[in-house]
Amino acid sequence: xxxIHSPTTALLRLLAFLLLTLLVVPPYALLLGGGQxxxxxxxxxxxxxxxxxxxxxxxxxxxEPSGERPTLFVANHASYxxxxxxxxxxxxxxxxxxxxxxxxxxxxxxKLGRTVFVDRRPRKSLDQREEMKSRLNGMGDSxxxxxxxxxxxxxxxxxxxxxxxxVAESTLPDGRHLPVQPISVAYTRLDGMPMGRSWRSFFSxxxxxxxxxxxxxxxxxxxxxxxxxxxxxxSLDRFGSRKALADHCHDVIRTGVVxxxxxxxxxxxxxxx
Numbered sequence: 001x002x003x004i005h006s007p008t009t010a011l012l013r014l015l016a017f018l019l020l021t022l023l024v025v026p027p028y029a030l031l032l033g034g035g036q037x038x039x040x041x042x043x044x045x046x047x048x049x050x051x052x053x054x055x056x057x058x059x060x061x062x063x064e065p066s067g068e069r070p071t072l073f074v075a076n077h078a079s080y081x082x083x084x085x086x087x088x089x090x091x092x093x094x095x096x097x098x099x100x101x102x103x104x105x106x107x108x109x110x111k112l113g114r115t116v117f118v119d120r121r122p123r124k125s126l127d128q129r130e131e132m133k134s135r136l137n138g139m140g141d142s143x144x145x146x147x148x149x150x151x152x153x154x155x156x157x158x159x160x161x162x163x164x165x166x167v168a169e170s171t172l173p174d175g176r177h178l179p180v181q182p183i184s185v186a187y188t189r190l191d192g193m194p195m196g197r198s199w200r201s202f203f204s205x206x207x208x209x210x211x212x213x214x215x216x217x218x219x220x221x222x223x224x225x226x227x228x229x230x231x232x233x234x235s236l237d238r239f240g241s242r243k244a245l246a247d248h249c250h251d252v253i254r255t256g257v258v259x260x261x262x263x264x265x266x267x268x269x270x271x272x273x
Contacts, residue, residue: 010220063230154204184256191222
């Protein structure tokens, strides 16, 4: 079966996305410039919820996001669309490779969202750890980390880079170990039909795919179901090393993605978002 792309739907959704963004960004930027970070985080969450409604995404949630602040959220990464999905559920900033800040449009939004941009070359690992520690400990921000280091095809979870978990080695100012919560994100249905491997590539962005054509295709398809599972919160002291923590998070997230893609997850306790 072939997914049907509607250029009219894509155009209407793109225009709605641009209009909503133009309405939200000016007051958001003013509040951010005035130091109203917490208020901006709440506005950002509602903005992403509206964006998901505009582009026809339904998010089904299982589990509960950590209520502790700060928390390091760890998720698999299939697409730039993951930002909208997770941004609609938790008030947080994201950790992204520095190249994202140079993307047209999306880079600007990422900067407004106070994204932590990191250079993932090994010799820069200490600097990026200190930047993340500053945001977690100094500002009390929660962060979303994509430890695969790149996006995947959505059918599998790539190995995690344990060096990115180095920030979890530090304790918080009150002596607590940093809470770490794994999250599984899976794009599972299109207009109610299971996606399968062929359809999932319409939403997963990886390899040498070009951003603009990919976005145009995604916007012109039907209603998309995304399943998000918040797994139990853990911390480094339970595992003894960041490698062991990374392996645990990878196993939990991979299992969640595989089960979601196969349609083997139980019904969510709460209504879909």
